[in-house]
Amino acid sequence: MTPDRPALLAPTRSPLWMIALAAFGLPLGILLALLVPFGEVADESAHLLRAVALMDGQIVGHREAIPFSDGSTRTTAGVTIDPAWERLSRSRPITSAYSPAPMSLDDDAAGKPAFVPLYTIGTYCPVFYVPSAIGLLLGTALGLPDATAALIGRFANLAAYFLIGLAALALAQRGRILFFCILMLPMSLSLAASFNHDSLIIATTVLAAALLSRRSPRHAGPSRRSLGAAAALIALVLLAKPPYAPLAAMLLVPLPAGRDIGRFLLRRTALAALVVLPGVFWFGYANSVVATPVPRYAYEAGPLWNGARPATFDGTDTRAQAQVLLSQPIRLLTVPAKFLFTVKHMATLAMGAIGFFGWLDKPLPVALYWLWAAGFVVPFVALAGQGEAIRRADLALLAGSALLCVWLVILSQYLSWTNVGELAVYGPQGRYLLPILPMLALAVPRLREASLAGWRCIAVAAPILMAAVSLAAVPITTARMY
Template structure:
């Protein structure tokens, strides 16, 4: 079978030449606010630029006349005007009134869950906004600098992952080059950095020799990367399982000492998120207000039962009343063809407020680019079978936590379905599977086989297709 260039330099140059221009184009073409949850993430970056590291609670009056406590930030009204590309009630949600400006003229913007996130992954975008303000640029222009700063940070992390990986570069390239990843990178959404950090953490752990050159630096970098991801999204705690491999021993000392060190590393990566989540839940987090609704069929309490917001405590009690629901509710979600189709398309890429699908041929190309190497690249030495069990199991556990978190924090009380899971939520888990199944290839260093080039070809097509798709977007009034 013919061989093609496949060393770290090739993959880094391919990403720089094919993906970085797409990020720049999307950052400049897509209207502000027209990326998943971008308005809330932009507000977080603007607040961080002002020195507010996390959201806070305030009483907010809503369109139906009710008042709720909401987590959010106070920012310059100019940022709110730029961030909101559509009416506040566009998706049928309960819109908040503008409220009263404070002494500095800043308005409160409810963010709910986004208001509880730590500030670290908003730093690049905040620096972009700050650079624009220092230059005296209008907020409408500063927004594009913030997007470009977030894209730059994502590209740097992605190229570091491709440079440091010793196996699985084609799979990591495919993940990092997906239209969804590039769209998120070209926005204020922190999810692109989460995906890139997950990929970098896996890349740092790809060497099979746990005592090889630079192993301590690699493990330390992986701990930091995983810790930042789990801090931002606690359901991804399963990523810490990557720190347990390789399960075979190649260093001196006892097996118990080796396992103990790796387990300590995993705990160290998760512990900051435990502390942050506990503090954020106690002092920042609030339910999401809704128009008054009657509890769903799983509610076993007295009726009528009218709720005016989400209620994680009530949802948790519903799950605990019948623990089988911990399995059956996610199982029903993933057992529905419609949900699986939406998740698959969302993982590849959907623009706008998840209502601007890409041209159909883009999904076909990426299906071939992702599945082709999976079935055609079968040569090489596979990781030991325990790793091929532990890492997928941890990925499934994280996915289960992600879906259940949507039931607790986003789904209406008592509903017999789960609302909210999106395809992009799957992407940070992909590096675990790369680490579990990527083979050590025989043959000369830097040589690969042609199926590995399918993601590169797809990225080359996206170099034209994605900017054209962005140009065709229109904003609904």
């Protein structure tokens, strides 16, 4: 390092990115927690109720039969809580063109425990609800009103997000620019300033990738301690979201060259299998004991249905959807491909990853989407050729695993959320891509200590400028939304 260059401003150093995240991200997160009504973040209502239930000792949801607005009685997955929490969590009436609403939500007196359906969210592993549940517990123990206690729960989730994110930036030895951009995205901060546990999944994946980016003094890969910690973090993510299982491929890089690759792959593949196993067990348990179909108004099966007709369903049906896919196994590829590889859906996913507020119906200003796209792309263009050679085998493994992860997420939405036999896939959102992005940092070459003179300053300036613009523009936009 040349003596006349401040180490703080080097793109390979952590203090700059930690200071930038604290300076721009934390105030924005606090403002979002204060400005956004409860329930106006993606799925926050159900996530808030999971935190309430965890505070009361309900580790996971359970099944109960309740009446619905179409006159039917359905068995659904949910939790038993004081209905006052449900009313606090809901910013709008529950209405849907294709799903009947539960009849019991507004009919119970406050203070009397009642069952509230949460559907798939009732099946999630509770680990990432712990911070917000602690915040709620603190607020209620102090005798604060429910709304104030819920705000403390939001702040507790936000604090956990920033502690994990700052730790990742401190520990990473490469990929900090990408990690900073992911953590600073308006969508990430919106989730962090809510009860949605996806924010902690994103931050935890960033931390796992940061640990794996470290180089042991003895070899090119991470130390055993970093590897073990990263493996444990990925296992926690897979407990919460099993479709992210290909994230375990991060444990396989950097791939060694020469004769040692066979023994290396045997050991690391065994480790990856152990990491995936708890998520598989939880998935089996939750689906056999807790999960139930998502209610729908009665409908005729879609065009891909291969069974007898008429075929009327009154909810989602994972087994029937699996039959649809396996009747022509090529559909395991074509159904996700038709969703993913269309300009409309690709644009929607990209915008959703950057930021869609409300019930995915409150977009940010168009200029912010373009600016954030530039914030991701410009640093890597500016720093091209300033690092070690890209390891093609690592890049191929990580890119393939990322694509497989996206594929599994889309398939999971088709199996668990889409009406039987439909051509389209219901539900994939851009925010689902955010836990996948950190693994790509391990394919980014390690930077050399190069001068920041001239155009290389752009590598640092672009994402920090985007963060500053977000801090100025997002609160104003959010205030106008509500």
